[in-house]
Amino acid sequence: MAKVTANDILEKFQFELVAGEEGIYRPITTSDISRPGIEMAGFFTYYPARRLQLIGRTELSFFKQLSDQEKKERMLKLCTYDTPGVILSRGLEAPKELIEAAEEVGVPVLRSTHTTTQLSSRLTNFLEGRLAPLTAMHGVLVDIYGIGVMITGSSGVGKSETALDLVRRGHRLVADDSVEIRLQNEDTLVGHPPELIRHLLEIRGLGIINVMTLFGAGAVRPFKRISLCINLENWDQGKAYDRLGLDEETLKIFDAEIPKLTVPVRPGRNLAVIIEVAAMNFRLKRLGFNAAQEFSERLTEVIQDGDRDEY
The missing domain is CATH 3.40.1390.20 (HprK N-terminal domain-like)
Incomplete structure (x- = not known):
């Protein structure tokens, strides 16, 4: 407290x-x-x-x-x-x-x-x-098209590099490495950067950079409501990843839960574009458009039509 x-x-x-x-x-x-x-x-x-x-x-x-x-x-x-x-x-x-x-x-x-x-x-x-109740979480918080996206993952998986790419694409950095999270209004999570590392981004091999100095005041935000969590993990050949988007995971912080997506990392994948599209798709879902659900319904109709044709 x-x-x-x-x-x-x-x-x-x-x-x-x-x-x-x-x-x-x-x-x-x-x-x-x-x-x-x-x-x-x-x-x-x-x-x-x-x-x-x-x-x-x-x-x-x-x-x-x-x-x-x-x-x-x-x-x-x-x-x-x-x-x-x-x-x-x-x-x-x-x-x-x-x-x-x-x-x-x-x-x-x-x-x-x-x-x-x-x-x-x-x-x-x-x-x-x-x-409000306060906790700190390891990760990067970025404002993407108005959606507060919390990028998590093990150290060295590429969170900060992905955040830098997102900033170059016009999105805004809130916090890197450590995010202070407050619970407001029972189900609202708001992320802030610690004062010591505000506006700073650590890139391995390059060091510490000041995002506001390099990209301008429009490239940073002092705080943002967290709406989506994207967890980056190294690609595991033996793990079955969700390919349709029907599986819904959540991340619980205090008593609030936010949607969570797991994105595997491997050479050649453009993580910034994937996360950007994930944020846009999340906005569409909030507006009532769910592409995965629509595909599932189409598939069900095709199967049912096929069963009727047999009879």
Whole structure:
């Protein structure tokens, strides 16, 4: 699980730090955002203290109607040692009771000029992306005609060389050698390159090359949803490979599954063209056109017609 702090939010959205600088590196462990309206009324029995607390005009309007003693008590209960931060929307002025309570326990108080609804949506999207389950996988991720294709295989089988050929054909590199994969929205896998090797491609005998420098900014992507996996393996004469495309394998990462194709590698095969066509065929299947299934149906019809002719 990746770590996110109030400081990350401060830098990402350019918020203003109002109070509680001491707790700016408190960890945020959930993407859920809380609007503490019922807490302002004094009900803290089920207070979600580990969430970011978002205070808008409605909450502050009610807060101003409280007595001085109630204001102090509510803010002391709102700011706990577990609370990762409090955010004020619409550029609202922070009550002195909030500042005092935040400084006492080190809860960062941030301020934004955005509306409460916009702020809640943006924060939730950011936190869901950053806190999503993360794993790393050996392979190459390339954007081919809008399809994120993960190329896997044993070391030295030709993954990076194939990716270089695909880039020369106008497609875009996302990551080489190691792909960081996050699970978003339960069944969506998004691949990112590790920061250290972003835009870099390793070609044996040639060394490290910078794809963006050589081919331009249009030859790379910072991230891409993974839709298809193509596994390259050395040709095995004793293995029966799928020749029709009816067999459907899948690759499971976390709880999400993506289609997987196994492509044998042997001299003379143009892997870049094969993978390019595989991506186009995958798009056609998503649109409802399955060439293998159509052939199978034609073959079945021919066999049935032949059986009828016999009778």
